[in-house]
Amino acid sequence: MPRTGMMAIRKDALVNATISEIGRAGTLDVTMGQIAKSAGVSSALAHHYFGSKDDLLLAAMRRVLTQFGAETQVLLGKADTPRARLSAIVAASFGPQNFRDEVVSAWLNFYVMAQTQPQAARLLRVYQGRLKSNLTHALRPLCPDPTQVAATAAALIDGLYIHALSGPGAPDADAAIATVEAYLDGVTQ
Amino acid sequence: MPRTGMMAIRKDALVNATISEIGRAGTLDVTMGQIAKSAGVSSALAHHYFGSKDDLLLAAMRRVLTQFGAETQVLLGKADTPRARLSAIVAASFGPQNFRDEVVSAWLNFYVMAQTQPQAARLLRVYQGRLKSNLTHALRPLCPDPTQVAATAAALIDGLYIHALSGPGAPDADAAIATVEAYLDGVTQ
DNA sequence: TCGTTTGTTGATTGACCAGTCAATTAAAAT
DNA sequence: ATTTTAATTGACTGGTCAATCAACAAACGA
Numbered sequence: 109m110p111r112t113g114m115m116a117i118r119k120d121a122l123v124n125a126t127i128s129e130i131g132r133a134g135t136l137d138v139t140m141g142q143i144a145k146s147a148g149v150s151s152a153l154a155h156h157y158f159g160s161k162d163d164l165l166l167a168a169m170r171r172v173l174t175q176f177g178a179e180t181q182v183l184l185g186k187a188d189t190p191r192a193r194l195s196a197i198v199a200a201s202f203g204p205q206n207f208r209d210e211v212v213s214a215w216l217n218f219y220v221m222a223q224t225q226p227q228a229a230r231l232l233r234v235y236q237g238r239l240k241s242n243l244t245h246a247l248r249p250l251c252p253d254p255t256q257v258a259a260t261a262a263a264l265i266d267g268l269y270i271h272a273l274s275g276p277g278a279p280d281a282d283a284a285i286a287t288v289e290a291y292l293d294g295v296t297q
Numbered sequence: 298m299p300r301t302g303m304m305a306i307r308k309d310a311l312v313n314a315t316i317s318e319i320g321r322a323g324t325l326d327v328t329m330g331q332i333a334k335s336a337g338v339s340s341a342l343a344h345h346y347f348g349s350k351d352d353l354l355l356a357a358m359r360r361v362l363t364q365f366g367a368e369t370q371v372l373l374g375k376a377d378t379p380r381a382r383l384s385a386i387v388a389a390s391f392g393p394q395n396f397r398d399e400v401v402s403a404w405l406n407f408y409v410m411a412q413t414q415p416q417a418a419r420l421l422r423v424y425q426g427r428l429k430s431n432l433t434h435a436l437r438p439l440c441p442d443p444t445q446v447a448a449t450a451a452a453l454i455d456g457l458y459i460h461a462l463s464g465p466g467a468p469d470a471d472a473a474i475a476t477v478e479a480y481l482d483g484v485t486q
Numbered sequence: 487t488c489g490t491t492t493g494t495t496g497a498t499t500g501a502c503c504a505g506t507c508a509a510t511t512a513a514a515a516t
Numbered sequence: 517a518t519t520t521t522a523a524t525t526g527a528c529t530g531g532t533c534a535a536t537c538a539a540c541a542a543a544c545g546a
Contacts, residue, residue, distance in 0.1 A: 112513060112522060134412025137326060139503060150525050155505060213412065219459055220409055223323025223402065232463060259468070260453065260476050267456025270408055274421060279448070287449050294483050301543060303493060328533060339495050344535060 119157050119167075121147040126168040131210025134273075136165070136217040166227055169218050173235050176206050180242065191296065193246035197239070198288045201265050202281040212269055236262065250296040257295050264288055308346050308356075310336040315357040320399025323462075325354070325406040355416055358407050362424050365395050369431065380485065382435035386428070387477045390454050391470040401458055425451065439485040446484050453477055 125147035129138045140161055144151040158164040183196035183203075200206065222229040240258050247254035268284040279287065314336035318327045329350055333340040347353040372385035372392075389395065411418040429447050436443035457473040468476065 114523060118523085135409055140505085141503075151504085152506085152525055153523080156524080159505095161504065216405075216408060216412075219405060219462070220324055223405075223462060229464065236460075236463060256476070256479070260480060263456030263460050263476070264449065264453050265456070266459055267452030267454070270455060270459065271425075271452050273408070273412060274425060275418065287445070287452070290445070291449060291480070301492060307493085329535085330533075340534085341495055341497095341536085342493080345494080348535095350534065 115157065118147070118149060118153065122149070122154055122157065122164060123168050123171050126164055127172065127210050127214050130168070130217055131208075131213040134213055136221060140164075162225065165221065166225070166231070168214065169221075169228060169231055172206075172211055172214055172218075173231060176200065176235070177238065179203055179205050180238075184242070190246050190249045194243070194250075194292055194296075195289065197242050197246065198265070198285055198292075201239075201288075202268075202284045204281070207269075207272070207281050207284070209273075212272055216270055216273060239265075247296070257292075261288065261292065264291060304346065307336070307338060307342065311338070311343055311346065311353060312357050312360050315353055316361065316403050317399050319357070319406055320397075320402040323402055325410060329353075351414060354410065355414070355420070357403065358410075358417060358420055361395075361400055361403055361407075362420060365389065365424070366427065368392055368394050369427075373431070379435050379438045383432070383439075383481055383485075384478065386431050386435065387454070387474055387481075390428075390477075391457075391473045393470070396458075396461070396470045396473070398462075401461055405459055405462060428454075436485070446481075450477065450481065453480060 122143065125143045126138075129143050129146050130136060133142075140151045140154050143164070144154040147154070154164060158167060180197060180200040183200045184193060187193045187196040205211075218228060218232060222232040240262050243258035243261050244254045247257050251257055265288060268279055268287060272278045272280075272284065311332065314332045315327075318332050318335050319325060322331075329340045329343050332353070333343040336343070343353060347356060369386060369389040372389045373382060376382045376385040394400075407417060407421060411421040429451050432447035432450050433443045436446050440446055454477060457468055457476060461468055461473065
C-alpha cells in the first residue's frame, strides 16, 4: 500500500480530522486515537507526522487562522469604500467557511489552550492583531475614535461567536452579521 | 481532628479551591488531587462530599453564577432610573467580585463544559436568560428595539470577558465598563 | 461506658492515553 | 538486483487519574 508522497495528504487529513473531532466532541480532550481513526490512519502515524498532540492541535489552529485570513483578503479585495471594507471583514468572520459549528468550537477551545500553550497564545494574538488592525484601518475615515470602535467590534464578534454555541435560539450567521452591521451603522457617519 | 459540622466548611473550601485551581491552570483538566490539596484535604474527601468531579465542577459553576446574580440584584436595588439599571448590570458584570482572572477563566471553561455536559449547558442558559432579561427590561423605555440591543450588549460583555484573558494589553474592568457604556449611550435616547 | 455517627485518609483498582519502537511493506534509486 | 527510503502499523510502556474501599479517629448519644 505504501504509495509515496503521502505526507501532504495525511497531514491534511489529520488536520481536518482534528478540527472535526474537536467540533464533534466540543472539547479539546479528544484523543490521538479518535483523531487518527477519523482520518483513517493509526495513531502511530499521527505521531509520526506531527510529533505530539500539541503540535497537531497547533497545526489545526493555524489552518483555521489561515483560512480565515485568506477569506478576509478575498472579500477585502472586492471592497472599494471604507464602509464596504468593514462589511467585508464582518462577512468573512461569519462566512460559511469560518462560521461552522466545528470551527467555532475549535475557536473556543483554542482560547482555552492559549491560556497555557505559549504558541497558541501567540497565534491568538496574531489573529486578534490582524482583525483589530483591519477594522481600525477601515474605520479611520469613518469615525473619530477608530481604535475604540475597532476594539468594541472585535469583542462583539467574539461574543457572537461563543453565543452561537449555546444551542438553539443561538444567532445564525445572518443575525450575527446584522447585529454587527447595526452597531457599525450606529457609530459611523 | 474530626470536629463535627465540617461538611459545610469542606464543601465551601472545595468549591473555592475548584474555581481557584481552574483559574491558576487556565483549564478544566485540573485533577481532583490538585483541587483537594488546594483545599487542604485528601482527594478521597472531595469524592466523599461531591460524588464525582463533574458534580464538583458544576457546584463551582453554580457558585460563580449565584455570586453574580446576587451582586446584580444588589446594584439593581440601588438604581432608580432605567439608565441607572443598565449601568448597574454592567457594573455587576465587571465588578471586582466577578471580573477576576480565576472567575473569568472559570467562565471560559464553563462554556467548553457546556458543550458536552447537559447540566452545565442548562446553567449557562439560565445565566444568559437572566442577563438578557435584565437588560431587555431596563432597555424597554430607552430604545425602540430593546431585544436586539440586549442581545448585542450581552454578546459584547461576553466578548470583553474572553478578551480579558488574552494577556497584557487586555482590557481592565474600567476600560470594559467604558466600552459597554459607550455602546449603550449610543443606542439610548 | 460503649456503640454510633461523622470525618478523614492511604492504598488500591481499573481504565485510558500519549508517545515509542521494532517490524513490515512497497516504491524509488543505484 | 539490491539497497535505500517512505509509509505504516500493532504491540507495548510509563504514567496519570477518577473513583472505591476498608480502616481509623474523634465526637456524640444512650
